[in-house]
Amino acid sequence: MIIVMRPEATKEDIDFVVKKLTDYGFKTHLSMGVERTIIGAIGDERALRDKPLSSLPGVEKVVPILKPYKLVSKDFKKEPTVINIKGVKIGGKHIAVMAGPCSVESRELLFEVADSIYKAGARILRGGAFKPRTSPYSFQGLGEEGLKYLREVADHYGMLVITELMDPRDLDLVAKYADILQIGARNMSNFRLLKEVGKAKVPVMLKRGMCATIKEFLMAAEYIASEGNYDIILCERGIRSFDTETRNTLDLAAVPVIKNASHLPIIVDPSHGTGRRDCILPMAQAAIAAGADGLMVEVHPRPSEALSDGDQSILPENFDVLMRRVRVIAATLEKHLEE
Amino acid sequence: MIIVMRPEATKEDIDFVVKKLTDYGFKTHLSMGVERTIIGAIGDERALRDKPLSSLPGVEKVVPILKPYKLVSKDFKKEPTVINIKGVKIGGKHIAVMAGPCSVESRELLFEVADSIYKAGARILRGGAFKPRTSPYSFQGLGEEGLKYLREVADHYGMLVITELMDPRDLDLVAKYADILQIGARNMSNFRLLKEVGKAKVPVMLKRGMCATIKEFLMAAEYIASEGNYDIILCERGIRSFDTETRNTLDLAAVPVIKNASHLPIIVDPSHGTGRRDCILPMAQAAIAAGADGLMVEVHPRPSEALSDGDQSILPENFDVLMRRVRVIAATLEKHLEE
Amino acid sequence: MIIVMRPEATKEDIDFVVKKLTDYGFKTHLSMGVERTIIGAIGDERALRDKPLSSLPGVEKVVPILKPYKLVSKDFKKEPTVINIKGVKIGGKHIAVMAGPCSVESRELLFEVADSIYKAGARILRGGAFKPRTSPYSFQGLGEEGLKYLREVADHYGMLVITELMDPRDLDLVAKYADILQIGARNMSNFRLLKEVGKAKVPVMLKRGMCATIKEFLMAAEYIASEGNYDIILCERGIRSFDTETRNTLDLAAVPVIKNASHLPIIVDPSHGTGRRDCILPMAQAAIAAGADGLMVEVHPRPSEALSDGDQSILPENFDVLMRRVRVIAATLEKHLEE
Amino acid sequence: MIIVMRPEATKEDIDFVVKKLTDYGFKTHLSMGVERTIIGAIGDERALRDKPLSSLPGVEKVVPILKPYKLVSKDFKKEPTVINIKGVKIGGKHIAVMAGPCSVESRELLFEVADSIYKAGARILRGGAFKPRTSPYSFQGLGEEGLKYLREVADHYGMLVITELMDPRDLDLVAKYADILQIGARNMSNFRLLKEVGKAKVPVMLKRGMCATIKEFLMAAEYIASEGNYDIILCERGIRSFDTETRNTLDLAAVPVIKNASHLPIIVDPSHGTGRRDCILPMAQAAIAAGADGLMVEVHPRPSEALSDGDQSILPENFDVLMRRVRVIAATLEKHLEE
Structure with a gap:
C-alpha cells in the first residue's frame, strides 16, 4: 500500500504515519518526490484495507497496490478451474x-x-x-x-x-x-x-x-x-x-x-x-x-x-x-x- | 396501459391483442394513428404488469401509464406521513x-x-x-x-x-x-x-x-x-x-x-x-x-x-x-x- | 404521442390540451381510464417533440410513441445500407x-x-x-x-x-x-x-x-x-x-x-x-x-x-x-x- | 508516478523500466514488497502521463500520484478566485x-x-x-x-x-x-x-x-x-x-x-x-x-x-x-x- 502525503504535511505527520504502519506490523519505505512524500507499506496489504489511514493527519490519499481478493485470484492458482x-x-x-x-x-x-x-x-x-x-x-x-x-x-x-x-x-x-x-x-x-x-x-x-x-x-x-x-x-x-x-x-x-x-x-x-x-x-x-x-x-x-x-x-x-x-x-x- | 403495434401488424394481430386483454378482464380502446395503431387497456394496470404482452405477434412496445406502487404513493394518501x-x-x-x-x-x-x-x-x-x-x-x-x-x-x-x-x-x-x-x-x-x-x-x-x-x-x-x-x-x-x-x-x-x-x-x-x-x-x-x-x-x-x-x-x-x-x-x- | 392527465385534471384542462393539439394540426382521441384520462395525438409526432406539453395544466406526462429519427430508421428504408x-x-x-x-x-x-x-x-x-x-x-x-x-x-x-x-x-x-x-x-x-x-x-x-x-x-x-x-x-x-x-x-x-x-x-x-x-x-x-x-x-x-x-x-x-x-x-x- | 511490477517480472524487466524513466529525465526509487516490486518515478509527473508505461514488459499497473491539472488547482493558488x-x-x-x-x-x-x-x-x-x-x-x-x-x-x-x-x-x-x-x-x-x-x-x-x-x-x-x-x-x-x-x-x-x-x-x-x-x-x-x-x-x-x-x-x-x-x-x- 502506498500512502501519499499532502504537500503541506509536516515531518511529524510523516513520522506518525510511519509509526502507525510499524505498529500494524509493516515495514515502511519513504520516497521524497518533487511535490509529495510517499510512504510505501511493506507487508500483507489486505490487513491494512480496513484501517482508516486517510484519516491520519497530513495524508492526501491511500493507494492499494494489490487486489483485495486472494483465493479466487490467478496469483493464488494459475490454471483455470474446471x-x-x-x-x-x-x-x-x-x-x-x-x-x-x-x-x-x-x-x-x-x-x-x-x-x-x-x-x-x-x-x-x-x-x-x-x-x-x-x-x-x-x-x-x-x-x-x-x-x-x-x-x-x-x-x-x-x-x-x-x-x-x-x-x-x-x-x-x-x-x-x-x-x-x-x-x-x-x-x-x-x-x-x-x-x-x-x-x-x-x-x-x-x-x-x-x-x-x-x-x-x-x-x-x-x-x-x-x-x-x-x-x-x-x-x-x-x-x-x-x-x-x-x-x-x-x-x-x-x-x-x-x-x-x-x-x-x-x-x-x-x-x-x-x-x-x-x-x-x-x-x-x-x-x-x-x-x-x-x-x-x-x-x-x-x-x-x-x-x-x-x-x-x-x-x-x-x-x-x-x-x-x-x-x-x-x-x-x-x-x-x-x- | 398502452400497447403500440408495429407498422406491419395485421388486423389479426390487433384482434388477438384485443382478445387477450379482454380475457384478462380489461376493456380496450383502439386508436389508428398515421404510422401506428395503439391499443389502450382500461382497468387496473397493475394486473397487467406481469403479462408478457410484448411477446404477442405484431406488438412493438408496451407503455405503462400508472406508477407500479400504490400504498406508498400520493395517489393513495395525500398528506405527508408523520x-x-x-x-x-x-x-x-x-x-x-x-x-x-x-x-x-x-x-x-x-x-x-x-x-x-x-x-x-x-x-x-x-x-x-x-x-x-x-x-x-x-x-x-x-x-x-x-x-x-x-x-x-x-x-x-x-x-x-x-x-x-x-x-x-x-x-x-x-x-x-x-x-x-x-x-x-x-x-x-x-x-x-x-x-x-x-x-x-x-x-x-x-x-x-x-x-x-x-x-x-x-x-x-x-x-x-x-x-x-x-x-x-x-x-x-x-x-x-x-x-x-x-x-x-x-x-x-x-x-x-x-x-x-x-x-x-x-x-x-x-x-x-x-x-x-x-x-x-x-x-x-x-x-x-x-x-x-x-x-x-x-x-x-x-x-x-x-x-x-x-x-x-x-x-x-x-x-x-x-x-x-x-x-x-x-x-x-x-x-x-x-x- | 400520448398525453396522460393527472387524476385531478379538470374537464377544462382536458379541453385545453385538446385545443392546443388541434391548433398544432393534430387530431385527438380521448380514452377515459379507471384512474387517468389519456389523450392520443394523431399526426406526425415529430412536430410535437419540441412543444412543452407537460407544462400545460393538468398534464402528468407525455409519452412519445415513435422514434425521434426518421431518415436513418428501418421504417424509412428496410434493406441494410451497403x-x-x-x-x-x-x-x-x-x-x-x-x-x-x-x-x-x-x-x-x-x-x-x-x-x-x-x-x-x-x-x-x-x-x-x-x-x-x-x-x-x-x-x-x-x-x-x-x-x-x-x-x-x-x-x-x-x-x-x-x-x-x-x-x-x-x-x-x-x-x-x-x-x-x-x-x-x-x-x-x-x-x-x-x-x-x-x-x-x-x-x-x-x-x-x-x-x-x-x-x-x-x-x-x-x-x-x-x-x-x-x-x-x-x-x-x-x-x-x-x-x-x-x-x-x-x-x-x-x-x-x-x-x-x-x-x-x-x-x-x-x-x-x-x-x-x-x-x-x-x-x-x-x-x-x-x-x-x-x-x-x-x-x-x-x-x-x-x-x-x-x-x-x-x-x-x-x-x-x-x-x-x-x-x-x-x-x-x-x-x-x-x- | 508509481509503477507496480507483476509478480513474475524479471530483474531485466525492472532494469528496463528504470532505464526508460531515467531516459525521460526522472529519478527512480525501488521498493521490493512482499508480493510486488514497486518503482517510484521522481520528477514532474505530468510529463509521464502520455508515456505508454503499462506497455513495458513486466509492468502490472501505473499509478499517478498527482492531479493532472495544474493552473486551476489549489496547489497552484490557495485563495478562491473572485x-x-x-x-x-x-x-x-x-x-x-x-x-x-x-x-x-x-x-x-x-x-x-x-x-x-x-x-x-x-x-x-x-x-x-x-x-x-x-x-x-x-x-x-x-x-x-x-x-x-x-x-x-x-x-x-x-x-x-x-x-x-x-x-x-x-x-x-x-x-x-x-x-x-x-x-x-x-x-x-x-x-x-x-x-x-x-x-x-x-x-x-x-x-x-x-x-x-x-x-x-x-x-x-x-x-x-x-x-x-x-x-x-x-x-x-x-x-x-x-x-x-x-x-x-x-x-x-x-x-x-x-x-x-x-x-x-x-x-x-x-x-x-x-x-x-x-x-x-x-x-x-x-x-x-x-x-x-x-x-x-x-x-x-x-x-x-x-x-x-x-x-x-x-x-x-x-x-x-x-x-x-x-x-x-x-x-x-x-x-x-x-x-
Whole structure:
C-alpha cells in the first residue's frame, strides 16, 4: 500500500504515519518526490484495507497496490478451474449451457422445454422455484413443488438442476433438489447468504450484481471461497447503465478481464443481460467468441403465456440454432460443448 | 396501459391483442394513428404488469401509464406521513437526526459519542452491530453485545436506537433492542427480508440501493407496506455513477422527486452518500435545504482509530456546527429539529 | 404521442390540451381510464417533440410513441445500407476492417504498420493527424503533415484512408486527403460539425458518444442524413459505466439493437472500447459474432514507444490472428471480409 | 508516478523500466514488497502521463500520484478566485445569479423576463441565441438577432449578458455582444473551442459534460487556463446516471469536491440539472447550502409556450421566492448575493 502525503504535511505527520504502519506490523519505505512524500507499506496489504489511514493527519490519499481478493485470484492458482458436477464439466476447454424456462410454471411445461433443450444439446436445466420479483403483487414461484418438478424432469433426461436460492432459511430445502445453487444478482452482496453457501459445499453459480464492479464481484466469490467452497461459477448478466434500450448492459469485456484476474469459470446470461429476444442469439454467439465458459438461456415454447420474463425467452427452435452456432464458434477457439 | 403495434401488424394481430386483454378482464380502446395503431387497456394496470404482452405477434412496445406502487404513493394518501416513535416525530414539519459511530466498537466509545451528539441535539442513536462488509476478512460487528450497548446507552440519554438488520433469522433479536430497523442499501432488493420487516410491524428505515431507480426504491417500500407496516422512513444514501471522486453520488433531487410521488418521509445520509469527511457538512446542509425530513450522520471522536468507515465520520465538534446550521436552514423552510 | 392527465385534471384542462393539439394540426382521441384520462395525438409526432406539453395544466406526462429519427430508421428504408467506397464495401454481407496506429507519428512507422495490416487483410488505414487529448500538454498530432503521410501510404497499398475531423474549419483540408471522415466520440453532439459533414457529402464514420443513448446516437446520424449525406457508418466504441477495470464498457448489444432500428452499417472499436490490450482480440471476435459490419483496431509494432494510446494497441502478429479468427466467425454468419 | 511490477517480472524487466524513466529525465526509487516490486518515478509527473508505461514488459499497473491539472488547482493558488465583471463579482463571499429564458424567443419576451428577474435581484441575463438541439428538426435559435436583443435588454437594466458559444467560427460575433461566453455541456471536450476561448481572454462559464468526471471537468478548464485566460466560472449541471426520473442527476457533492481541489468559482444549474420544474426551487436552495458560488436558472412567464425547455423553466413569481430563500441561506454561510 502506498500512502501519499499532502504537500503541506509536516515531518511529524510523516513520522506518525510511519509509526502507525510499524505498529500494524509493516515495514515502511519513504520516497521524497518533487511535490509529495510517499510512504510505501511493506507487508500483507489486505490487513491494512480496513484501517482508516486517510484519516491520519497530513495524508492526501491511500493507494492499494494489490487486489483485495486472494483465493479466487490467478496469483493464488494459475490454471483455470474446471468444475465437474456428475460428469458435466465447466471451465477450461468445456463449455456448458444451462437452459430452461424463467420460472417453473408446471410439470408439463418443464417436460416440454427440457425435451427440446436436451435434444439441442443442453445438459443443465434451469428454472426458478423461488422468484425475486420487483413487485410484491407478482407471481413468486411454486416453491418446493417447483423444486420437485425440476428434479424429476432433470433425472428423466440425465440433466443437472440449477435453481435460485434467495434466503438462508431455504438452503437445506433447495440443496436437497438442486445440483447447483444460483445466487441471483440482487443477492450478490447478501454476505450472510454467501457465507451459508460457502459452508454448504454445494456447487454455486454467483451472478454479478447489477451495479457491482468486477472487483466487488470477485470479492463476493471470495466470501464463498473463504468458507471452503471452491466450486464457484461466475455469471455475467448485465450491469446497469444510462441506456434503456436493453434491460441491462451486457458487459462482455468482463469475460477476458475476469479470465485475466481469476481462475474461476465464467458464463454469460444473454437473456437477463439484454431483456430482448432479438438480442439473445447474437449476444450468446458473442459471449462464446469473447471466451465465456458457458451460457444461461431462457427458453419457452409460448413466451406470450409465460408467468415471468416471457419477453426475454427464446423459442426452442431458436435455441437449436443458437447451439449450432455456439458449437462452431467454440471449435474456432479450440473448445467444445459439453453434451 | 398502452400497447403500440408495429407498422406491419395485421388486423389479426390487433384482434388477438384485443382478445387477450379482454380475457384478462380489461376493456380496450383502439386508436389508428398515421404510422401506428395503439391499443389502450382500461382497468387496473397493475394486473397487467406481469403479462408478457410484448411477446404477442405484431406488438412493438408496451407503455405503462400508472406508477407500479400504490400504498406508498400520493395517489393513495395525500398528506405527508408523520411517524411518531416514542414521541420523536419524523416527517411533515419534523426533522429528525440520527447520529453515532459507523460500528458499535465498545461501550465506552458509544457513551462518548452519544454524550456529544445528544448535547448537540440528536435524538436517535445509530451504530452497526451486524456490519455488511465487502471483504470477508473485515470486522463484521459485535453482534448481540453491540445491540445491548446501543440499548443501554440510548436509554441512558432517552434516545431511540436504529441499527441494521441483515438476515431474516436475526429479526427477533434485533427488534428486541432497536426502535427502528435499518434495511441497508445492499438489502434493498432482498425481498424476503422486506416481507419479514413488513410483518414485524416495527418502524423501518429503508436505504436506497446503490443502483436502484426511484421507482424500484418505492417498490421496495411497497413490499413492506403490502404486509401492513406503514412506518417506513426512506433514506437516500447515494447512487453509483461513473465518477470516483466521491464514494457514491448523492442524488439530492431524489428528495423533491419522492416528496412529489410518495407520502413517506425521506432522510439523507451524507456520510455514505459521499464517503468524504469534507463533504459531509455541506451535503447535510444541502439535504435539509432540498427538503429532506432528516439526516443520518456518522460521528467518531477519533476517526483514524475507527474499526470501519473512519474516513467518512466527522468529529463531535463538527457535528455541533452541522446541527446549528441545520436548525437555521430548517427554520427558513418553516420546519424544526426534533429535540 | 400520448398525453396522460393527472387524476385531478379538470374537464377544462382536458379541453385545453385538446385545443392546443388541434391548433398544432393534430387530431385527438380521448380514452377515459379507471384512474387517468389519456389523450392520443394523431399526426406526425415529430412536430410535437419540441412543444412543452407537460407544462400545460393538468398534464402528468407525455409519452412519445415513435422514434425521434426518421431518415436513418428501418421504417424509412428496410434493406441494410451497403456503402461502397472505391470498391470497398461496408454493410450487408461485407465486413470491413480499419486498422493502423492511434496517431500518425512518422512516415516510416505508417509504412511499417500499413504493410503488416495490408498483408493480414485490412483495406482501410486509420491514423490520427488531429488528436483530441484530455490534456492540453499532450501530443496533439502532426496536422496536415500527418494527412499527407496517410494518403501516400494508403495509395501505395491501394487502401482507403479514415481520419478524424475535429473542427469545421478543417473540413476542406481533411476531406482533401481522407476517404472517410471520422467524427469522434467527443464530437458526437457537436451539431455544427455534424451539419458540415452532412453538407460535405463525403462518407462519414460517426462514433457513439461516451454517454450517448442509442437514440441520441441515431439522432446524431439523422443530423448528417438531414443534410443529404447518407454514407454514414456508425461505430460503437464503449460507453461510460461505473466500472473502471476497462476504460469504457463496450456495449456490444448495441449492434443487434441498432440493426433492428436502422439500416446503417455499424462497426465496433475494441481498442477504445476496452482500453486494454488483453481484451482486444476477444472483443473483436465477439463484435463480429454479435453481427457487427466491421472493426476499427489500433495496431502498433512497438506499443511502449507510441505517442498516444500505446496501451490499447496490439502487435501486428496479434492483428494477424485476429483477422484469421474474424474470417471464420464471419463465415459462420454467412458474411465475408472485404479484402 | 508509481509503477507496480507483476509478480513474475524479471530483474531485466525492472532494469528496463528504470532505464526508460531515467531516459525521460526522472529519478527512480525501488521498493521490493512482499508480493510486488514497486518503482517510484521522481520528477514532474505530468510529463509521464502520455508515456505508454503499462506497455513495458513486466509492468502490472501505473499509478499517478498527482492531479493532472495544474493552473486551476489549489496547489497552484490557495485563495478562491473572485471574478469581477463590470463590478459584478463571482466567487469568495459573492453569490451571483444568472437567469433568463432558455432561448431568446423575441425582444418582447426578453424585456418581460428581464424586468422580473432584475427586480428579484438577478444581475446576469442568460438566453440562448445559438441552441444545441438533439434533433435537427428543432428550433435552433435566432442567431445574431438574439444576441442583439440580449445586449439591448441587459444594457437597459445594467445587467451582464451570458450566452452560449458553440462554434469557433462564431467567437468574434458572440464576444461582441456577450460579457460571459458559455461553453455548453456538449462542448466541454471540444478542445479546439476551449483553446479559442482561452485565447480570447473573455470571461468563460464552462459547463460540466454529461459524463465528465470532476478530473476531466477541471482538465477542460485547464485547457482554457493554459492559453492564458483565468476568468473561468465552472458550472455543475447534472450528470447522466441510470435513473430517468430527473433529466440528469445533479451532482451537488461536486461543489465541495471542486472547492477542495480548485480555486475557481463554481455555480449550479438546477434547471438542466433536473429538467423538472418541481425540483428547481429545492435544488437551488440545496446548491447554495452546499457552498455554490451562484446559480443559473431558466425563467419563463408562460412555460407552455416556450420554444425550448419550457418544462424546466420556472415562473417569475417562483424565481422571486427562490431569490428570497437564497439570500437567507447565503447569509447562514456568511456570503451575500450580488445585487
